[in-house]
Amino acid sequence: xxxxxxxxxxxxxxxxxxxxxxxxxxxxxxxxxxxxxxxxxxxxxxxxxxxxxxxxxxxxxxxxxxxxxxxxxxxxxxxxxxxxxxxxxxxxxxxxxxxxxxxxxxxxxxxxxxxxxxxxxxxxxxxxxxxxxxxxxxxxxxxxxxxxxxxxxxxxxxxxxxxxxxxxxxxxxxxxxxxxxxxxxxxxxxxxxxxxxxxxxxxxxxxxxxxxxxxxxxxxxxxxxxxxxxxxxxxxxxxxxxxxxxxxxxxxxxxxxxxxxxxxxxxxxxxxxxxxxxxxxxxxxxxxxxxxxxxxxxxxxxxxxxxxxxxxxxxxxxxxxxxxxxxxxxxxxxxxxxxxxxxxxxxxxxxxxxxxxxxxxxxxxxxxxxxxxxxxxxxxxxxxxxxxxxxxxxxxxxxxxxxxxxxxxxxxxxxxxxxxxxxxxxxxxxxxxxxxxxxxxxxxxxxxxxxxxxxxxxxxxxxxxxxxxxxxxxxxxxxxxxxxxxxxxxxxxxxxxxxxxxxxxxxxxxxxxxxxxxxxxxxxxxxxxxxxxxxxxxxxxxxxxxxxxxxxxxxxxxxxxxxxxxxxxxxxxxxxxxxxxxxxxxxxxxxxxxxxxxxxxxxxxxxxxxxxxxxxxxxxxxxxxxxxxxxxxxxxx
Ligand code: ACM
Numbered sequence: 001x002x003x004x005x006x007x008x009x010x011x012x013x014x015x016x017x018x019x020x021x022x023x024x025x026x027x028x029x030x031x032x033x034x035x036x037x038x039x040x041x042x043x044x045x046x047x048x049x050x051x052x053x054x055x056x057x058x059x060x061x062x063x064x065x066x067x068x069x070x071x072x073x074x075x076x077x078x079x080x081x082x083x084x085x086x087x088x089x090x091x092x093x094x095x096x097x098x099x100x101x102x103x104x105x106x107x108x109x110x111x112x113x114x115x116x117x118x119x120x121x122x123x124x125x126x127x128x129x130x131x132x133x134x135x136x137x138x139x140x141x142x143x144x145x146x147x148x149x150x151x152x153x154x155x156x157x158x159x160x161x162x163x164x165x166x167x168x169x170x171x172x173x174x175x176x177x178x179x180x181x182x183x184x185x186x187x188x189x190x191x192x193x194x195x196x197x198x199x200x201x202x203x204x205x206x207x208x209x210x211x212x213x214x215x216x217x218x219x220x221x222x223x224x225x226x227x228x229x230x231x232x233x234x235x236x237x238x239x240x241x242x243x244x245x246x247x248x249x250x251x252x253x254x255x256x257x258x259x260x261x262x263x264x265x266x267x268x269x270x271x272x273x274x275x276x277x278x279x280x281x282x283x284x285x286x287x288x289x290x291x292x293x294x295x296x297x298x299x300x301x302x303x304x305x306x307x308x309x310x311x312x313x314x315x316x317x318x319x320x321x322x323x324x325x326x327x328x329x330x331x332x333x334x335x336x337x338x339x340x341x342x343x344x345x346x347x348x349x350x351x352x353x354x355x356x357x358x359x360x361x362x363x364x365x366x367x368x369x370x371x372x373x374x375x376x377x378x379x380x381x382x383x384x385x386x387x388x389x390x391x392x393x394x395x396x397x398x399x400x401x402x403x404x405x406x407x408x409x410x411x412x413x414x415x416x417x418x419x420x421x422x423x424x425x426x427x428x429x430x431x432x433x434x435x436x437x438x439x440x441x442x443x444x445x446x447x448x449x450x451x452x453x454x455x456x457x458x459x460x461x462x463x464x465x466x467x468x469x470x471x472x473x474x475x476x477x478x479x480x481x482x483x484x485x486x487x488x489x490x491x492x493x494x495x496x497x498x499x500x501x502x503x504x505x506x507x508x509x510x511x512x513x514x515x516x517x518x519x520x521x522x523x524x525x526x527x528x529x530x531x532x533x534x535x536x537x538x539x540x541x542x543x544x545x546x547x548x549x550x551x552x553x554x555x556x557x558x559x560x561x562x563x564x565x566x567x568x569x570x571x572x573x574x575x576x577x578x579x580x581x582x583x584x585x586x587x588x589x590x591x592x593x594x595x596x597x598x599x600x601x602x603x604x605x606x607x608x609x610x611x612x613x614x615x616x617x618x619x620x621x622x623x624x625x626x627x628x629x630x631x632x633x634x635x636x637x
Contacts, residue, residue: 028048028049029048029049029050030046030048030049031047031048031152032047032513033045033046033047033513033517034513034516034517035047035143035516036139036140036142036143036152036154036517036520037139037142037143037518037519037520037521038136038139038517039139039496039499039500039517039518039521040191040192040496040499040500040502040503040504041500041503041504041508041509041513041514041517042136042156042157042158042504043157043158043159043504043505043508044155044156044157044158045154045155045156045158046154046156047152047153047154048152048153048154049152050117050152050153051150051151051152051153052115052116052117052118052119052120052150052151052152052153053148053149053150054078054094054149054150054151055083055094056082056083057083058078058083058084058093058094058095059085059086059087059088059091059092059093059094059095060074060075060085060086060087060088060093060094060095060096060097061087061089061090061093061095061096061097062087062088062089062096063089063090063097064097064099066099066126066127066130067097067099067127067130069130069258070097070122070127070131070133071087071097071130072087073131073134074095074134074137074138075087077138081141083149093119094118094119094120095119095120095121095122096119096120096121096122097122097123097124097130097133098121098122098123099123099124099125100112100123100124100125101125103123103125105159106123106124106125106129106159107125107129107159108125108126108128108129109126109128109129109132109159109160109194110124110125110132110157110159110160111124111129111130111132111133111136111156111157111158111159112124112155112156112157112158113133113136113137113154113155113158114155115137115140115151115152115153115154116153117153120137122134122137127260128194128260131189131259131260132158132160132192132260133158135189135192136156136158139520139524140152140154142520142521142523142524143520160192160502160503161471161501161502161505161506162469162470162471162472162503163194163470163471164194164195164420164470164471164472164473164502165192165193165194165195165471165472165473165498165499165502165503166194166195166196166197166264166420166422166471166472166473166474167184167188167193167195167196167197167473167474167475167476167491167495167498168196168197168198168199168266168422168473168474168475168476169181169184169196169197169198169199169476169478169487170199170202170475170476170477170479171198171199171200171205171207171244171478172200172201172202172203172204172205172206172207172275172478173202173205173296173477173478173479173481174226174230174478174479174481174482175205175207175221175240175241175242175243176478176484176487177242178244178248178251178252180484180487181252182252182255183488183530184196184487184488184491185252185255185256185259185261186259187488187491187492187495187530188495189256189259189260189261190524191495191496191498191499192499192502192503193261193495193498193499193502194260194261194262195261195262195264195328195471195473196256196261196262196263196264197264197266197473197475198263198264198265198266199266199268199330199477200244200265200266200267201220201266201267201268201272201273201275201276202268202272202274202275203272203273203274203275203292203293203297203298203299204223204274204275204292204293204294204295204479205220205221205222205241205242205243205275205292206220206221206243206275206276206279206292207221207242207243207244208243208244208249208265208267209243209244209245209246210315210316210319211246211319212315212319213279213280213312213315213316215280216276216279216280217243218279219278219279219292220275220276220278220279220292221241221242221243221275221292222239222240222241222292223239223241223291223293223294224237224291224292225237225238225239225240225294225295226238226240226294226295226482227294227295227296227480227482228482229440229441229482229483230440230441230478230479230480230481230482231441231480232295232296232441232480235294235295240294241292246323249323249324250323253323253324253325257325262326262327262328263324263326264324264326264328264329264384265320265323265324265329265330266329266330266331266332266384267316267317267320267330267331267332268331268332268333268334269303269313269331269332269333269368269369269372270302270303270305270333270336270365270368270369271298271299271302271332271334271335271336271337271340272298272299272332272334272335273299273301273302273303274290274291274292274293274299274301275292275293276303277290277299277301278290278291278292280312282304282306282308282309283303283304283308283309283312284301284302284303284304285301285302285303285304285305285343285344285347285350286302286304286343286346286347296479296480298335298337299340300337300339300340300343301340302340302343302344302365303368304347304349304350305349305350305364305367305368306349310371313368313372313375314375317329317331317372317375317376318375318379321376321379321381327380327381327382328381328382328384328399329376329381329382329383329384330384330385330401331368331369331372331373331376331383331384331385331389332369332386333365333366333368333369333385333386333388333389334386334388334389334403335386335388336365336388341361341362341364341365342361344361344364345361350364353367362390365388365389366389366390366393366394369383369385369389369394370389370393370394370395373385373394373395373398374395377395377398382397382398382399383395383397383399384398384399384400384401384420385398385399385400385401386400386401386403387400387401387402387403387404387405387408387412388404391411391412391415391417392415394417396416396417397418398417399417399419399420399470400412400417400418400419400420401419401420401422401473402419402420402421402422402423402460403422403423403424403428403475404424406423406460409421409457409460409461409469410460410461410462410465413461413465413469414465416468418468418470419461419469419470420469420470420471420472420473421457421460421469421471421473422472422473422474423455423457424445424475425445425447425451426447426451426452427447427452427455427472427473427474427475427498428445428447428474428477429447429474429475429490429491429494429495430442430443430475430476430477430479430480430481430490431444431445431446431447432444432446432447433446433447433448433449433490433494434446434448434533434536434554434557434626435554435555435556435557435558435626436555438557438626438627439533439626440480440486440489440490441480442481442490443477443479443480446554446555447494448554449493449494449497449535450511451554452474452494452497452498452501453497453500453501453509453511453514454511455472455501456501456506457469457471457472457501458506472498472501472502474491474494474495474498476490476491484531486531488530488531488532489532490533492525492530492531492532492533493518493521493522493532493533493535496514496518497514500514515535515575518535518575519575519576519577520577522576522577533625534576534579534617534619534623534624534625534626535574535575535576535617535625536615536617536625536626536627536628537573537574537575537579537581537597537615537616537617537625537628538572538573538574538575539559539570539571539572539573539613539615539628540570540571540572541561541563541568541569541570541571541630542568542569542570542571542600543563543564543565543567543568544565544566544567544568544569545564545565545566545567546563546564546565547563547564548561548562548563548565548568548632549561549562549563556629557626557627557628558628558629558630558631559628559629559630559631560610560630560631560632560633561630561631561632561633562633562635563632563633563634563635564634564635565605566605566606566634567602567603567604567605568603568605568632569600569601569602569603570600570601570603570611570613570630570632571600572597572601572613572615574617575617576617578620579617579618579619579620580596580597580617580618581596581597581615581617581618582595582596582597582616582618583595583597583601583613583614583615583616584613584614584615585603585611585612585613586612587614588614589614589616589627590614590615590616591616592618592622592624594616597615601613603632605632605633605634606634607634607636610631610632610634611631612629612630612631613629613630613631613632614628614629614630615627615628616628
């Protein structure tokens with residue numbers, strides 16, 4: 001018999017888990033994996049009640065180059081916790097990195113992690129596997145007391161669900177300094193994401209230095225005004241902008257590579273190019289002058305399909321292949337508006353090409369990414385484009401990133417393209433995560449933590465096409481996000497849900513267990529100064545008799561219970577350990593002076609008026625969540 005954790009419960013299974021599973025030793029007491037704060041949840045995990053007290057001095061054995069990088073990270077982590085750690089190449093050690101090339105199911109990213117009474121073994125076949133073993137190992141300390149360093153004994157066998165576990169940052173609409181970009185990458189790596197998609201150009205700013213075209217950054221990186229804190233109604237007329245030098249980009253790429261994160265740069269063509277047109281108006285179909293846009297909005301002037309423009313594009317993308325070693329380069333291709341198509345229809349060069357080839361302006365739209373995708377393919381790279389570009393003319397190795405049409409995922413996969421899902425309805429983290437009245441400026445839709453968690457990109461494809469799905473990606477468009485503080489607020493905690501949907505097999509995903517496991521993550525985030533949206537307290541009505549039906553209204557942070565019971569209890573629960581919940585029963589928004597929730601609240605439910613409970617979670621720092629509202633209504637008899 002083996003005891004294996006499954007979706008928050010302990011199941012007793014008839015046979016030990018299959019080749020890739022873990023086999024807990026005989027009858028040692030085990031506990032739920034959800035009591036550890038592991039995000040994403042490993043594929044197979046057994047957690048023992050027993051702990052290993054990490055001594056105050058440890059040796060870490062790592063005898064290969066691919067192990068030493070993670071071993072050095074581990075030594076730094078332990079030293080930071082007050083544990084003396086040094087690397088050895090041979091001999092006895094409490095923590096060992098071991099190579100297992102013959103474990104066929106591990107792959108490059110899989111690993112095994114065993115923590116026993118006398119030490120830990122991190123086993124993998126390649127660098128990424130060691131790194132992910134290390135991320136999990138470090139997370140074991142989230143549940144350990146800070147002083148005694150006792151971590152639970154575990155057997156873990158793990159590998160990711162998807163190959164592409166991405167997150168995108170738009171650095172055009174707002175510029176984020178290199179240090180912020182690195183923090184963004186570090187967070188992604190912590191959650192075992194492996195793709196940083198870097199949106200570097202748009203109508204509001206060109207952010208990468210290209211030596212042959214210096215005005216791209218001397219002109220295109222700057223605008224004459226900007227929205228203050230992303231507020232579209234508050235425009236300051238100060239000069240705003242910035243760009244990344246070649247050296248800064250190389251540092252960022254190296255920083256990401258050390259964490260097994262591939263940087264995928266995006267230069268968005270043939271629309272969304274106003275910043276480039278402001279620098280070099282001859283790039284445009286249509287007449288200038290052009291100015292880098294100060295506020296959000298799509299440009300209606302596309303690139304000209306002239307020889308000079310394509311020479312420019314070859315230079316720019318050729319440079320990208322020099323700076324970015326990863327296989328993928330993003331060409332954008334999204335949102336070429338009907339007005340932009342009209343500009344092409346009246347542009348002499350575009351007109352000539354269309355007449356000669358019997359093309360419509362729509363075909364001209366995909367001419368740009370198609371030509372550039374071929375250029376990149378010839379250099380051994382793979383282009384990525386947004387799904388707005390029709391797939392049928394693109395080189396077969398082009399990857400389609402699907403953002404605004406679920407139907408296109410299967411369509412493009414059927415044409416033989418690999419696809420990535422970045423559904424704007426589930427994975428755009430620039431949208432609010434709750435009632436917009438209490439959220440910072442954001443675009444208006446609402447995508448809750450649960451919306452992200454419950455999303456299953458694989459469901460968009462029939463089984464036969466699923467091998468074409470590389471994975472998923474969340475996007476942080478920064479039209480309304482001007483600061484690092486706001487950026488991480490939008491990302492978190494939804495990035496944890498992204499991590500789990502990308503990594504953990506669907507059958508092991510479980511929202512209640514996930515919420516429990518996020519608990520210990522917040523202490524890590526606070527220690528590393530990442531801002532986050534404080535989850536609302538979870539409110540529940542328990543009727544004294546009969547049943548109660550719940551309906552959620554995320555746009556108002558509201559849950560409404562309908563019940564026939566005249567009495568019942570309200571139970572409030574936090575997500576972050578140690579927060580204080582404060583509440584009111586008179587409909588007003590709670591403050592730090594409101595009563596503290598300590599035990600379930602007894603209520604009577606009258607038929608003529610609902611009971612309204614409002615509550616907030618308050619961190620030790622005094623920072624509060626948005627107010628949640630719970631209403632209990634008596635169903636007419
Ligand atoms: C996009 O959101 N325009 C890809």
